[in-house]
Amino acid sequence: MISGLVKEIKQQVADLHAELPRNDLVVWTAGNVSARVPGADLLVIKPSGVSYDEITADRMVVTDLDGNLVEGEHKPSSDTAAHAYVYKHLPHVMGVVHTHSTYATAWSARAEAIPCVLTMIADEFGGEIPVGPFALIGDDSIGRGIVETLRDHRSPAVLMRNHGVFTIGRSARDAVKAAVMCEDVARTVHIACQLGRPVPIAQADIDSLYARYQNVYGQEPAA
Secondary structure (H helix, E strand, O other): OOHHHHHHHHHHHHHHHHHHOOOOOOOOOOOOEEEEEEOOOEEEEOOOOOOOHOOOOOHHHEOOOOOOEOOOOOOOOOOHHHHHHHHOOOOOOOOEEOOOHHHHHHHHHHOOOOOOOOOOOOOHHHOOOOOOOOOEEOHHHHHHHHHHHHHOOOOOEEEEEOOOEEEEEHHHHHHHHHHHHHHHHHHHHHHHHHHHHOOOHHHHHHHHHHHHHHOOOOOOOOO
C-alpha cells in the first residue's frame, strides 16, 4: 500500500517541479518541491543538482523526517533537512516549496516583509508575508526558522533573510501555488513602492478578505 502511494507521490512531485521554471521562480538547478507521504514519516523530494529538464518520477528520492535517504539512487536536495524539520514540527503541512524567485528574494535581501497592500495578499497570505531569520544551508537551521516564523502566522510563505522563499501547504500543489502568488505580489508591491507609498489595507478588511477566500472562493467539492 505504502509503495504504491510513494510511487504516486513521486509522480506528483516530479510534475509539480515543472511549475517552478514555467513561472520563472528558479534558474538552473535551484529550488525544490517536496511532499509528505501520508501515514508514514517519509517525504519525497527532488535530488540534488539535477536539471529541471531531467526530472522524472524515477529520479525522485524518499527520505525519513531526519533527512536520511530511504529510497532512491541520488543524493537528496541540500534543502532536505529544512523540509524534514517542517514536516516533523508542523503536522498539518503536506507540501513544502523553496525558490529563489527574483522579486520575493529581493525583499528577503532587504530583510523586509511584503506589506498587505493588495487584496490578493490578504486573500492568500492573510496579512504581510513575513521575513524569517538568516540561517546557513546544510542542517535543520532553515527549517527551524521557517517553523518559528510560520507556526503562528496565517501566511503560507516566509522570506528567509538573504536566501529566498519557502512556502508550505496542505498539499504540495498548494505550496507551489503559494510560491507563484508570493512572487507575483512581490513584483507588484515593488513597482508600487517605486511610484510612491502603498496604502495598507485595514486589519478588519484583511480578516474579511482572508475568510472569504479561504472558505467561500472556488468550486464546491464534487458530490
